[in-house]
Amino acid sequence: RGGDRKHLPPGPPGVPILGNLPQVVGVPQLWHTFDKWRYEYGPLTYLNMVGKDVMVLNSKAAAMELLERRSATYSDRPRSIVAEYIGSRMAIPFARYGKSWQNMRRAAHAVLNARVSSQYHAVQAEEAIILAHGLLYDKSSTLLEKINGSASTVISVVYGKRSLSSEKKDQVTVDLDEDLHLPESDPLQSLCNIGHRFTSSLYPGAYLVEVLPILDYIPAAMARWKRNAQKDYGRISETFHKFYNDAVRNDQQRTSLCASLADSQLATALTNAEKAWVTGSISVAALETTSTTLSFFLYAMIQHPIVQEQAQKELDRVVGRLRCPNFTDMAHLPYMRAIVKEVLRWQPAIPLVVPRMAMEDDWYEGRFIPKGTAIILNLWSMNRDRDVYGPDVDLFRPERFLQESEKEGEYALRTEYENEDGHCSFGFGRRGCVGKYVADNALFIDMATILWALRIEPEAFKAAENPATQKPTKDLVNPIPDFQCRFIPRFTEAETILQHLKEDVLQGRNNED
Numbered sequence: 035r036g037g038d039r040k041h042l043p044p045g046p047p048g049v050p051i052l053g054n055l056p057q058v059v060g061v062p063q064l065w066h067t068f069d070k071w072r073y074e075y076g077p078l079t080y081l082n083m084v085g086k087d088v089m090v091l092n093s094k095a096a097a098m099e100l101l102e103r104r105s106a107t108y109s110d111r112p113r114s115i116v117a118e119y120i121g122s123r124m125a126i127p128f129a130r131y132g133k134s135w136q137n138m139r140r141a142a143h144a145v146l147n148a149r150v151s152s153q154y155h156a157v158q159a160e161e162a163i164i165l166a167h168g169l170l171y172d173k174s175s176t177l178l179e180k181i182n183g184s185a186s187t188v189i190s191v192v193y194g195k196r197s198l199s200s201e202k203k204d205q206v207t208v209d210l211d212e213d214l215h216l217p218e219s220d221p222l223q224s225l226c227n228i229g230h231r232f233t234s235s236l237y238p239g240a241y242l243v244e245v246l247p248i249l250d251y252i253p254a255a256m257a258r259w260k261r262n263a264q265k266d267y268g269r270i271s272e273t274f275h276k277f278y279n280d281a282v283r284n285d286q287q288r289t290s291l292c293a294s295l296a297d298s299q300l301a302t303a304l305t306n307a308e309k310a311w312v313t314g315s316i317s318v319a320a321l322e323t324t325s326t327t328l329s330f331f332l333y334a335m336i337q338h339p340i341v342q343e344q345a346q347k348e349l350d351r352v353v354g355r356l357r358c359p360n361f362t363d364m365a366h367l368p369y370m371r372a373i374v375k376e377v378l379r380w381q382p383a384i385p386l387v388v389p390r391m392a393m394e395d396d397w398y399e400g401r402f403i404p405k406g407t408a409i410i411l412n413l414w415s416m417n418r419d420r421d422v423y424g425p426d427v428d429l430f431r432p433e434r435f436l437q438e439s440e441k442e443g444e445y446a447l448r449t450e451y452e453n454e455d456g457h458c459s460f461g462f463g464r465r466g467c468v469g470k471y472v473a474d475n476a477l478f479i480d481m482a483t484i485l486w487a488l489r490i491e492p493e494a495f496k497a498a499e500n501p502a503t504q505k506p507t508k509d510l511v512n513p514i515p516d517f518q519c520r521f522i523p524r525f526t527e528a529e530t531i532l533q534h535l536k537e538d539v540l541q542g543r544n545n546e547d
């Protein structure tokens with residue numbers, strides 16, 4: 035093995051003992067640092083973190099080979115001491131590979147796969163109406179509040195039509211040293227905060243104990259990080275149980291994921307606690323990813339009014355102005371579908387994914403990957419691979435997924451993207467995003483409904499002169515830029531139709547009670 039280690043991939047030189055730790059600890063938006071390194075070191079960048087092997091995986095080709103074709107070797111997550119105290123063993127996205135994860139994943143797949151995901155079309159279309167209506171009329175919430183609330187599309191799928199509603203939503207901030215804030219009045223905020231508790235604790239270099247596991251022997255009474263993590267586990271568990279039990283009791287229609295799990299034969303392998311954690315952790319995985327992507331969509335639209343106009347031309351031609359878009363229009367709206375793909379490519383919600391672990395010694399293109407290596411998936415760089423997307427990777431340009439159609443001024447999706455994402459933002463292989471069909475559908479119907487009804491304009495600043503800034507973050511989630519926009523009805527009927535449909539949705543929900 036000593037000889038093999040001479041063939042480790044290249045990486046930035048580190049310092050004695052600590053290795054590359056000082057180049058990583060405390061650095062915000064690490065995906066930018068890793069992106070720079072990839073031009074120097076190639077598809078795999080080697081880092082030594084106090085003697086621990088870590089590699090950053092930067093190219094789609096390498097990810098396809100290792101994570102898809104050799105997925106049996108790369109489906110585990112490395113042990114994270116802090117995340118385990120918080121409950122990662124029970125949470126699908128963070129759990130180690132094994133029987134318990136397999137049972138949870140199987141149950142999640144059964145209710146989220148491509149075929150079943152069409153069952154959620156109706157509730158997704160309803161939520162899209164509520165979102166577009168709220169963007170236009172709800173003056174009591176900020177844009178960010180509306181966007182956070184908008185992700186309830188996904189939450190309705192998990193917890194039912196009487197989805198968890200929020201009374202007040204703040205921008206999510208979780209300080210590792212502060213108490214986990216789980217406001218009872220605001221379940222969506224609680225789920226976001228739980229998600230950040232995990233994703234910030236898994237950010238490279240977040241806790242010293244991860245690279246010096248001996249620190250785990252310090253008793254909880256003397257280690258605040260451990261006390262906090264143990265306390266948070268109890269509170270998260272209680273929250274997930276409450277949401278699950280309420281949903282099973284209240285979802286008379288039995289359409290929600292919770293009700294499916296409660297009724298399903300498939301879920302018999304799961305304990306009640308696992309069911310609560312499966313649904314809780316799926317919501318956590320779904321919520322901020324979807325709302326972050328929707329935020330970047332709005333941001334892209336104010337920066338690119340021509341893209342907006344092009345999409346609206348397509349919507350007018352295919353849908354007309356007498357009804358809202360629906361899922362049967364999807365196949366006829368290639369420009370809209372290209373916008374969904376381009377937002378996901380341009381700004382992946384999770385630029386650095388929760389790492390994988392090599393379960394065996396392995397080789398890639400003459401480079402040695404020792405067993406136990408933590409592999410950080412750098413989706414940011416994969417989505418900006420110039421060999422795949424051309425030199426304009428930093429630009430938002432949906433046309434990259436399109437070709438001219440036979441009819442002048444119209445587009446068709448390039449055939450290779452009909453059944454392919456065209457981006458890497460859902461990850462790879464056995465641990466790839468299990469909710470990607472539900473996510474794609476929610477994003478499509480939300481974006482199409484908004485663009486059909488509304489024109490989106492920048493507020494208070496000219497985007498080109500005063501670009502919005504992103505807060506520095508030490509979290510795996512891509513922070514939403516600080517921007518404001520306003521919404522204007524595109525035509526009179528849009529307002530009337532939105533108003534009627536929203537009333538119908540609320541009326542329908544009241545009748546179900």
Ligand code: HEM
Pocket residue numbers: 126127128139142146188315316317319320321323324327382383384387388411459460461462463464465466467468469470472473
């Ligand atoms: C724009 C929306 C979304 C994005 C960008 C996204 C992205 C991701 C990524 C990058 C991963 C890790 C993949 C890997 O390790 O290779 C993941 C995992 C996961 N996602 Fe999503 N996701 C989205 C929406 C959703 C939705 C709507 C759901 C559920 C309804 C969901 C459920 C999950 C779950 C349960 C996992 C863990 C899978 C596992 O470890 O086995 N996600 N997602």
